[in-house]
Amino acid sequence: AQSVTQLGSHVSVSEGALVLLRCNYSSSVPPYLFWYVQYPNQGLQLLLKYTSAATLVKGINGFEAEFKKSETSFHLTKPSAHMSDAAEYFCAVSQGGSQGNLIFGKGTKLSVKP
Amino acid sequence: DAGVIQSPRHEVTEMGQEVTLRCKPISGHDYLFWYRQTMMRGLELLIYFNNNVPIDDSGMPEDRFSAKMPNASFSTLKIQPSEPRDSAVYFCASSYGHEQFFGPGTRLTVL
Numbered sequence: 001a002q003s004v005t006q007l008g009s010h011v012s013v014s015e016g017a018l019v020l021l022r023c024n025y026s027s028s029v030p031p032y033l034f035w036y037v038q039y040p041n042q043g044l045q046l047l048l049k050y051t052s053a054a055t056l057v058k059g060i061n062g063f064e065a066e067f068k069k070s071e072t073s074f075h076l077t078k079p080s081a082h083m084s085d086a087a088e089y090f091c092a093v094s095q096g097g098s099q100g101n102l103i104f105g106k107g108t109k110l111s112v113k114p
Numbered sequence: 115d116a117g118v119i120q121s122p123r124h125e126v127t128e129m130g131q132e133v134t135l136r137c138k139p140i141s142g143h144d145y146l147f148w149y150r151q152t153m154m155r156g157l158e159l160l161i162y163f164n165n166n167v168p169i170d171d172s173g174m175p176e177d178r179f180s181a182k183m184p185n186a187s188f189s190t191l192k193i194q195p196s197e198p199r200d201s202a203v204y205f206c207a208s209s210y211g212h213e214q215f216f217g218p219g220t221r222l223t224v225l
Contacts, residue, residue: 043216
């Protein structure tokens with residue numbers, strides 16, 4: 001069965017610093033991987049997705065993630081944090097190779113200090 | 115497209131009352147999901163449908179919870195009777211393929 005582990009429930013960075021949010025997955029089939037962002041009092045919105053094309057995926061707001069099969073990782077990065085990046089971030093993996101359910105990680109809350 | 119639409123956005127009710135949450139998925143999407151989010155438990159999948167048929171309801175916490183999808187453009191999540199521990203934000207999401215699109219959520223408070 002698929003699973004997702006997000007290391008660190010809270011991450012705090014200074015404005016302008018590198019953002020690194022970690023996600024490891026387990027999957028018995030080639031996975032589809034996603035990062036979602038949730039701003040306060042809003043629903044989740046897609047940041048980026050990996051669907052077996054390029055291993056380096058670029059998303060909205062300057063975020064990107066790299067799929068590393070050998071490490072079963074899909075870490076999210078942004079070179080320079082902005083105050084508006086403060087939100088909760090969720091990593092997710094597709095369940096099975098077909099359409100259907102996503103398995104979500106527990107989320108990482110990102111704080112950005114001025 | 116207007117995206118996934120949920121109503122009401124906020125609901126305050128008293129313990130023991132029936133609560134009905136509503137969702138309109140994005141047109142053309144064949145999957146619909148109901149989630150619950152709390153500080154303690156995080157994001158939990160309650161149930162999901164494919165082509166209006168419930169596929170997995172193992173996340174529904176108790177018999178007090180029920181969900182229906184009478185057609186491709188409408189779904190309800192009902193709690194009867196409601197309890198204070200049901201207080202949470204309930205999200206509906208829909209998909210065609212692997213990417214899920216979330217609604218804005220319904221914030222439920224049970225007093």
